[in-house]
Amino acid sequence: MLIAENIYKSYRRHSVTVPVLNGLNLEVKEGEFVSIVGASGSGKSTLLHLLGILDAPDQGRILLDGKRIDNLPQRERDRLRNRTFGYIFQFYHLLPELSALDNVLMPAYIAHSVTAWWRSRQRWRSRAVDLLKKVGLGHRLTHRPRELSGGEMQRAAVARALLMQPRVLLADEPTGNLDVQSGTEIIRLLRELNRQEGITIVMVTHNLEIVAATDRVLRMSQGVLREEVFPYPYSPLPRCLTPAPSAQLT
């Protein structure tokens, strides 16, 4: 469904060009839960940004359902980001001035004019409340981000990513800043969403336990992705829930 074809991306810094992605190829199937591992600085975030058309590749194409999306006009890219992709970031990236509920509603606020909003606000609100309940924040609707713990913030961010019923979730180290317990809960949530609602998920992570819970693991190195031959036997999800020292893949 989501395809990256022969992607090149480099950053220029003071006339020095740093190549990050070198002819990368990736195909994510509908309903798949893919995780990407790799050394820090290897270009994982860059890839997610390109997939989610937050940034444009130097070369190569991004295709969604066989249609090229990386060169769409600005308006349509904004729309795709709003409707089709959901983002989860390592640092939650909630807006500090808004309550958890308003943060979750933000994609809908962006999509609607004031008048259109007025007509559909009840529906959106109840959807947002449902999502917050689903991620276990039903009692935290009016709290500001700084009044929430890291795990709670990340759950609010997941709820926000889900609000517009996106087809693809792009998660950049969603557990990177969380303790094992909270991280595990997030992953379980994602896994559930993937299984029950068939949302396609591309996730960057460092956590071995988490990797074990996904369908496919890819390793980023030298600017391309390779299938990771996972060194450990496949571990079913429940194992994640037992607190275990998280090994770091580097």
Add this chain to the structure above:
Amino acid sequence: MTVYRLLLCLRYLQTRYLAFICIVSVMLGVATLIVVNAVMSGFSTKLKDRLHGILSDVIIDTSRIDGFVQYDALGYPLFDPEGRTIPLTPEAMISRIQASPVAGAIEAMTPTIEVFALLRFRLGMEEQTKPVRLIGIDPVGRAAVGGFREYLVRQRGTDKPSFELTPEARQRHEELQRHARLLAPPPPDPAPTISVGGLTIPPPNPQMMTQGMPQPQLHGMIPGYTIAHFRFRDEQGNVSEEPVLKPGDDATVITIGGRDLKPVWGTFIVTDYLKTEMSEYDQTFVFVPLEQLQAIRGMEGRCTALLIKLKNYEADKVRVVEELRRLFCHPEIRVATWEEHQGPLLAAIDIERGILNLLLFMIVGVAGFSILAIFTMIVSEKYRDIGILKALGASHRGVMSIFLGYGLLLGVVGCVLGTLLGLWITANINQIEAWLTQLSGRALFPRDVYYFKEIPTHVEPLAVLLINLGAVITAVVFSLLPAWRAARLHPIQALRFE
């Protein structure tokens, strides 16, 4: 307009205390402009009233010293057999106007004679001489064209002002006469006889100075208040006034004859004062009865100006002036409205106000720069949020309009508060001034300088509107740059920032 722009504008307003600096600076700018405009406008309307004050709506006057005269077809004055010009009498002028199509627009007319003169009176042992503008009027007729009886000190507002002496004034006058007779004239000093080349010049006869001067007659005179009063600061530094010409005192006016240019004089007795609170008028005007001035100057049946009051000045001024110019068409005759008479002064007030507004608008400019600085800070503080919004699908325009809207909102809130503050200060300016004076022990508004009992104010809705508009536009313009910077921000750059 999408929901998030509105929401974030409002939220940023609620949560950024820095924004209050912007609001306060806009508020202060707007309030200052409103107060200053109200006071300037108050001064200028009051000044305009006063400038109009003593002038009638329309004035016909002549540059000739002998008043209006009749002209022949070529525009040369007509002469009688004795070689005198033939007057165009006030009655003839009035009936000519009354026969014209604009007669219906005119409420009252009165002839006057205006001439420069010297006013001479005794102050203790000294002689005082002051240059004045001597105006001969018919008091009732003059009152009818407006701007006269309301300025009289004693006869203020009476229907029929006159030059009559009050009994007390008459008594004082008689007493003074008696004193003068009792006091023997000082003996002549034995001045030596000078001889120049065999010619002997006799010593000056002191009596010559008063010889030929008519005995004071009971003709009244209304001098300007300042002429008749001496102002000084006493030991405590307070301003005091001492009348130097009391009702009943006499004074001599010396001017030139209307027939031939030789000096003439007459003596009048002070009966009342003119107090317009326009220092120029109060310092120079001296009113005397028209017939008496005509008699002194040999100008019987003549006048130098015709004062006209219109029923509806604003509506009819153009029409009437045009018609009068047609009726009295001669280079020596001028027809003008009071505004044309005061033209330069009125223009000066407007120019002064324009410049002051320009300078004061710089305050709003300063507010604009504080918005620029603070917005730039807020935008860099909000880098990450902008990235998030863009990742969630916000457009360039959307992000830009958050900050423009924020600027607009700050501007509007600042303007509303500033307008309220400005109007409040304007409404209470005299109490505030009194309080500040008490606090600082120094008069901020010395009444004796300005002649106003209180600070005049006049709020013009249009000016308030323009000030508000200007301030809001300034706020938006100064938030353009930070807003544009925010919109251009690349989401990736913003999101990496942690």
